[in-house]
Amino acid sequence: VCIHRIRSCSSIRFIKSKYVCVFDKSALKFSHQQRLFRTSAVSCGQIVQFKLSDIGEGITEVTVKEWYIKEGDSVSQFDSICEVQSDKASVTITSRYDGIIRKLHYNLDEIAYVGKPLVDIEIDASKGVAPEEDVVETPPMSHEEHTHQEIKGHKTLATPAVRRLAMENNIKLSEVVGTGKDNRILKEDILNYLAKQTGAILPPSPKAEIIPPLPKSETVPAAPKDKARKIPVPVSRPIVFSGKDKTEPITGFHKAMVKTMSAALKIPHFGYCDEIDLTQLVQLREELKPLAQTRGVNLSFMPFFIKAASLGLLQYPILNASLDESCQNVTYKASHNIGVAMDTEQGLIVPNVKNVQVCSVFEIASELNRLQSLGSAGQLGTNDLTGGTFTLSNIGTIGGTYAKPVILPPEVAIGALGKIQVLPRFNRKGEVFKAQIMNVSWSADHRIIDGATMARFSNLWKSYLENPASMLLDLK
């Protein structure tokens, strides 16, 4: 008779959830046959056609706009199934059952009808079945504290396994922390709660209930082989971590970085570092900052670093060059298009200031402001991002002292600037004074640049910055 019931169910349309309870009761009577039936077929629950329920306001049809599940997915009661739209109202349809999705009745953008089937769900038979011992299926209204928990302000019946454990162990569900969807209490949560109370991991109870593994659960309490009695000896709880690795494809900014850096690998880098005393420059900037402000420009240290670099490149043009792919020719670039590494929300971008060799410090500052505001709005154009010949990276604004910057092809050199620190130093008279010290780390392409050239360029750049007045002599 039980088997007959199952067969006939698949052809009858049911939407009332209490059907599941009815099935429970009948299963109790025919539990023997139930078990036999279960072991002979792997997942043979019956298919229930879940119909689209009333939307309200007399609406009869809606458009399916997004599916949250696909055929073969497991769903729990109250999981979102799809999003439908009707006349400016977007409705989230949630599942009434636990089970597996077997059929979607509509494609995206199709019209769905209220009262007609939306999806077919295979209800897992074993989930609805109580263990074969004579456990009286308690009517939902009594022992509420052991059978119901509050989800989103509604008293919701917990799953049979949870109810049984709670009743057996006299646990109030309101005291248990739920880790399922919407803080639903799962069987693991009751077991964890019990373990905390007794300091032991309790085995599943002796009643042979076949619970299929929940697809999302990672924690399985250790089950000793002897199920007949509870183990009283305190066992150290295994550390459970339910985080999952997440793999995603590399696209966009990350992809660009992978490409650039892989190309940079081909360049044999060498490094050269030094420290710069910026005490005088700090003072000079303090004086000039308000003047620049009146002209509507924010003056940082970068314009000085950039201009000094350009002056240095006039003396050492090989640092502003480019080596061709076959390493046969080196091209000395006429323009000093100095790139400034910028950290934006999306990642690293390097716009450049064009023709620094003919720009004043103020013009560089103004251009930097423009690039910075475009950069943070994600609006930089290709022109600003291409054509760079030399790059400076002011990592010091975030932190750090020395670094090992990577050259951006097709350039041959790059400088990383650390943060400005106040440190004690000795002056010419042998006295200790407060100095504003910044570290610089250069990297250069050793195929065409040698250490001596890099060192001399760095010394020249350093001298301009340590004694800003000397820049006046060579400014063009």
Added chain:
Amino acid sequence: MVLQSSLKNCFQLSCILRTPKAGFRSTTSGSLIIQSISNDVYQNLAVEDWIHDHMNLENRQVLFLWRNSPAVVIGRHQNPWQECNLRLMRQKNIKLARRRSGGGTVYHDLGNINLTFFTTRKKYERMENLKLVVKALKALRPQLDVQVTDRYDILLDRQYKISGTAAKLGRTTAYHHCTLLCNTDKFVLSSVLKSPYKGLKSNATPSVPASVKNLFEEDPSLTWKMLLDAIAEEYATQHQIDHHITLINPADETALPGINNKTKELQSWEWVYGKTPKFSVSACFHMAHKDSVLDVKVDMDVKHGRIEVCNIDLPEQWLPPALCSELVKSLTGSKFCPNETTTLATTLLRVCPQDHELHRRCNLLCENMMMLM
């Protein structure tokens, strides 16, 4: 004084919201009128989410009042490229937000007030809510010719739309929200809600354009504050509660636990752009290069906001085929976004032969492609 009272109100609210059981039995369980102290569209949308997910509305209803600094808000299933001028918005720093309710695209600024009516799913009734608003407006200014249409719009003088509606229904709760144009910048509104993007083919919900008018234009003595108060007053009367507006701070994690996560999700690219239904772009542009004009055809399929398929048809040998195919390969899988396109193109240029002419051509192609995004 004002601050203290609002803090006290926030505290009261948190008591009611965090322990629904207590709220149930307490004597202060009646409908609520709340107003956001924030003008951030994402924070305010997050409050709607929060109330929808966490509040027990069995025995009470909630009216939520909010205003936003300039933003364009698209409906759940819409395509931003089809609905608004993203380029202009980026320049003017106007935010783009996607709400969870359906319906069309609207422009918000501080001259527009938003009203959200929260009820249980069973008590979801949009007409009633809009009639309440009209009643409030007429009580304030009896000579106003305002009426509700069967499309759930509110029309002024039978021709100008002053309010649009959208709704969201969940399993147990529902909300209906609408706008009300008090004193919005109509010039920005019309320029920003006009999409310049051609060649789009999509099944996304389209917006229905309408002529709009501000209530301020009809009666310059009206301010948004007066309108807000009038509506709150009418709501209080109909729900038999005190005309008392509780202020809430959408950044307060203690009063609204979990709200900051909701705000972050609403701000994420994946939600705002990634939820765009699948669409295709087919464009043909004429590039002026030196003395000639070239025809370029670009076809792209965009899914979840990312370029799924990309085809660029260039005049033969205008760009080295290797570079062209590398560009197409890079673009495939990346966001349909001018910033990403630029970054990928400029990266390619770093690793290819350094030829001025080549760079110029590539830049030109990129600039044109960015115009599509």
